[in-house]
Amino acid sequence: MAEQVSPLGPAWMPGRHGRADGEAGVVLTETRPGSIVQAAAFPGSEKAIIAAIKKAAGLSLPDGAGGGIATDTKAAFGIAPGRFLVVDQSEGLADRLRAAIKPAEGAVTDLSHGRTAIRVSGPHAEWVLAKLFAIDLDPTAFPLGAGRATQHHDIQAHLHRTAPACFDLYVFRSLARSFWTMLCHAAEEVGYDVR
Structure with missing residues (x-):
């Protein structure tokens, strides 16, 4: 099988970004499920x-x-x-x-070839995602295991809370780079690691 090519292209920049002091508020990862x-x-x-x-x-x-x-x-x-x-x-x-x-x-x-999977984890994951989606991300309203279909402007997304401070997001592959860039901007305030 050929290696899967990321739609994030040059927007994918591993390392620390945004606020540099202290620990990163979130970790952003493209998970690439089969x-x-x-x-x-x-x-x-x-x-x-x-x-x-x-x-x-x-x-x-x-x-x-x-x-x-x-x-x-x-x-x-x-x-x-x-x-x-x-x-x-x-x-x-x-x-x-x-x-x-x-x-x-x-x-x-x-949907394997039409979606990109992105993981947002860390102590400020809810804070960063709340900037993008008009849904209640508090654990009492969005408990562990829960999923939601939502959107940010015209970018549809499926969100899944896979751990207390971890969300997996699925977005259209053709819009993944734009969404990733927007997600990085939303995370700058708290600092983020790309892994």
Whole structure:
């Protein structure tokens, strides 16, 4: 397999940026998972899709909008009623999901080549993301495992809280460089490391 080329191009500059004193407020990383897949349930088939995700990805999703789960290598979360984003560090997830979902239950869309995955972590992750998205990021409103579909101006994003101070974001690949640049500007105030 050929190495995946980052859409961030020259905007990707590893190292410390922004405020230089003290520890960095956030760490920004492009994670490059092998599979990013949307599973959508047809009306009345939500439980069947949740069961198919468990079979294909080994992830037990909570039943309910916005819930999710993350491990070191996989993640799944609700992005809308009956719609889930499922991520795996390895390739082939779309085929496994298609095999687990009956045609009458739902549809699978492989988004792997159309999305870029960015991780924002650190003590000021919520602060930086709150500058960009008009959603409540407090852990009481956006708990561990939860996911949200949102946007900043015309850039749509899916956010997933994968740890207490860590969010994974999925944005359109064609807009990733623009979003990354905006994210870096938002993080300058607290200082950020690119890894």
